[in-house]
Amino acid sequence: MGRRRKNKNRIVENVVILDAGAEGKCIARPEEADGRVVFVTGVVPKDVVDLRVTKQRKSYWEATAIKFHSYSDERVDPFCEHFGICGGCKWQHLSYERQLFYKQKQVKDNLERLAKVELPEITPILASEHTTFYRNKLEFTFSSRRWLTSEQIATGQDFDNRALGFHIPGRYDKLVDLNECFLQAEPSNSIRLAVNKYAREHDLEFYNVMACEGLLRNLMIRNSQTTDDLMVMLQTTAFNEDIEKLMQFIKDSFPQITSLQYVVNTKRNDTFQDLDIVCFDGKDYITETMEGLEFRIQAKSFYQTNSIQAYNLYKITRDFAQLTGEEVVYDLYTGTGTIANFVAKQAKQVIGVEYVEPAIEDAKINSKLNGIDNTLFYAGDMKDVLNEEFLNKHARPDVILTDPPRAGMHPDVINMLLRIGAKRIVYVSCNPATQARDLQLLDEKYAVKAIQPVDMFPQTHHVENVVLLELK
Numbered sequence: 001m002g003r004r005r006k007n008k009n010r011i012v013e014n015v016v017i018l019d020a021g022a023e024g025k026c027i028a029r030p031e032e033a034d035g036r037v038v039f040v041t042g043v044v045p046k047d048v049v050d051l052r053v054t055k056q057r058k059s060y061w062e063a064t065a066i067k068f069h070s071y072s073d074e075r076v077d078p079f080c081e082h083f084g085i086c087g088g089c090k091w092q093h094l095s096y097e098r099q100l101f102y103k104q105k106q107v108k109d110n111l112e113r114l115a116k117v118e119l120p121e122i123t124p125i126l127a128s129e130h131t132t133f134y135r136n137k138l139e140f141t142f143s144s145r146r147w148l149t150s151e152q153i154a155t156g157q158d159f160d161n162r163a164l165g166f167h168i169p170g171r172y173d174k175l176v177d178l179n180e181c182f183l184q185a186e187p188s189n190s191i192r193l194a195v196n197k198y199a200r201e202h203d204l205e206f207y208n209v210m211a212c213e214g215l216l217r218n219l220m221i222r223n224s225q226t227t228d229d230l231m232v233m234l235q236t237t238a239f240n241e242d243i244e245k246l247m248q249f250i251k252d253s254f255p256q257i258t259s260l261q262y263v264v265n266t267k268r269n270d271t272f273q274d275l276d277i278v279c280f281d282g283k284d285y286i287t288e289t290m291e292g293l294e295f296r297i298q299a300k301s302f303y304q305t306n307s308i309q310a311y312n313l314y315k316i317t318r319d320f321a322q323l324t325g326e327e328v329v330y331d332l333y334t335g336t337g338t339i340a341n342f343v344a345k346q347a348k349q350v351i352g353v354e355y356v357e358p359a360i361e362d363a364k365i366n367s368k369l370n371g372i373d374n375t376l377f378y379a380g381d382m383k384d385v386l387n388e389e390f391l392n393k394h395a396r397p398d399v400i401l402t403d404p405p406r407a408g409m410h411p412d413v414i415n416m417l418l419r420i421g422a423k424r425i426v427y428v429s430c431n432p433a434t435q436a437r438d439l440q441l442l443d444e445k446y447a448v449k450a451i452q453p454v455d456m457f458p459q460t461h462h463v464e465n466v467v468l469l470e471l472k
């Protein structure tokens with residue numbers, strides 16, 4: 001306890017930042033930390049800084065840079081005025097080339113350190129064609145608790161406390177009032193700014209998350225990157241005359257919107273999966289296309305947020321699967337069945353499993369819409385659905401595609417994969433650490449044959465990784 005108190009807020013001087021680590025933090029190993037790793041925020045590798053220790057655990061410390069002695073040559077000027085406050089693009093101060101380098105390293109380090117299996121050479125990461133404006137969906141929150149910077153507070157000015165934007169990292173109650181955001185193409189910024197201005201001018205109440213009061217909660221904008229479709233959905237706590245006028249204002253100001261919707265949410269949380277969405281104008285979906293296939297995306301549907309790079313990710317997945325048209329393919333964690341439908345033409349049959357029921361409905365609609373008749377979709381928890389009974393009822397898979405959430409696959413699912421013994425598994429992951437853990441478990445029967453990292457999220461530390469496994 002005494003030691004803890006001694007080190008908390010401790011200043012460590014002249015520390016060289018060594019590497020980029022997990023969750024967008026960087027790594028240092030100053031002598032003072034006695035062999036522990038120190039995770040540092042606000043820096044890039046090769047910066048030399050003084051640190052203040054903010055957290056200490058047995059095996060690591062966390063720290064923040066309080067003084068820069070020299071800046072790394074890997075730095076670039078961040079282009080967003082909200083950088084450093086907004087949680088959105090934490091790596092904007094690192095050149096894109098170095099972002100790719102550290103993502104590749106993240107995959108390599110995790111697989112080597114945690115999987116401890118024989119690995120082939122890792123193919124260089126596939127860069128994203130667009131490094132700004134690459135997202136097809138953003139959700140902005142209304143709040144009566146705007147985050148003010150220390151510079152703003154120092155002016156002594158009276159600021160409007162309302163905000164429409166993103167949460168400050170680690171704060172559920174404080175938000176940045178966004179001006180220009182570089183994540184989603186126009187008219188995303190224009191729509192958000194117009195709605196923000198209208199709401200202030202008409203004194204519409206921004207939600208207070210502490211008191212659970214206020215009218216305006218959330219604004220979702222989804223823009224198809226392959227068609228002209230554009231969806232806007234407003235989340236409010238009531239639908240009244242004021243909201244009707246706001247909806248009409250959005251419709252009149254942005255005639256390019258093809259799907260204008262709203263949802264009334266009086267719950268404490270922002271999720272709307274269990275609520276009825278009302279279509280105010282236009283269609284209740286947008287469409288993305290891929291190799292002539294059409295994917296219908298409703299407000300509740302999941303779709304990869306970087307559509308252009310998603311196509312590349314799916315092509316890699318399909319190449320790794322090496323389908324000849326004869327195979328039965330299982331697509332685990334299928335979401336809205338996009339991968340399943342994408343590979344269906346090259347397979348005898350594709351069976352997709354996913355636990356969100358509406359997503360499974362979308363998957364079926366998308367098969368039908370595209371005249372695909374060799375897919376089957378089932379909703380349920382993977383560890384419960386994928387059992388002997390399921391395998392007896394359906395053809396056994398020759399190839400398994402799996403794209404689990406960040407937590408990776410449940411041990412029961414891995415055991416089932418080992419029991420099934422498909423000749424090939426293609427493992428798509430958004431978390432190389434859990435993927436590495438799963439590869440070690442699969443090593444009993446499967447050898448890693450190819451590894452391809454993909455950058456879906458420029459300006460962030462996130463990396464996607466596709467691994468091909470073959471039965472030994």
Ligand SMILES: C[S@@+](CC[C@H](N)C(=O)[O-])C[C@H]1O[C@@H](n2cnc3c(N)ncnc32)[C@H](O)[C@@H]1O
Nearest residue numbers: 333334335338354355356380381382403404405
């Ligand atoms: C990374 S997404 C995969 C998306 C999909 N492959 C695509 O490219 O659009 C992971 C999916 O796993 C689903 N999921 C998470 N846990 C699950 C579980 N225990 N059983 C079944 N599905 C699950 C999520 O709902 C989500 O759709």
